[in-house]
Amino acid sequence: MPLKKSNKSKSKISSKKLTTPPAKDDISFFEKVYQVVRLIPKGRVTSYGAIAAYLGSKGSARMVGWAMNAAHNLKPAVPAHRVVNSAGLLTGKFHFGSSSEMQNRLEKEKIKVENDQVKNFKNIFWNPVEELEYD
DNA sequence: ACGCTGACTATTA
């Protein structure tokens, strides 16, 4: 049985303007995304939808990907290369410096990628909803 | 303020 999971009902993105740095005490949707992504173990990958679901906004997978876009400039370095779509495809590879950089990083972590698709995806898939509990 | 866009996903044809 999947425990409480907080159920904040649509966490509703705090929507603090990105133009201003989010405060640590006022965790925004993006901050949570970054935290979860940083928690992804090496050699594992996850999907945008899984992160969104963990945050309570299952249908907002796009927001996760969009948050990744902003994550590039972050100091703590968010391993966005470990986040792929539900099919295990490297959909965000074009947002990296080079289209091959994302795959390169994945392979560096022993993650096999072929034709922009993560091999053994289901096996190395890291689901925060199952691996983590609501803080 | 309105409408379009997007590193997504699940459903339907």
Place this chain on the structure above:
DNA sequence: CTAATAGCCAGCG
């Protein structure tokens, strides 16, 4: 099997 559509919600012009 593949292709199109609807839902999702914050940012930007």
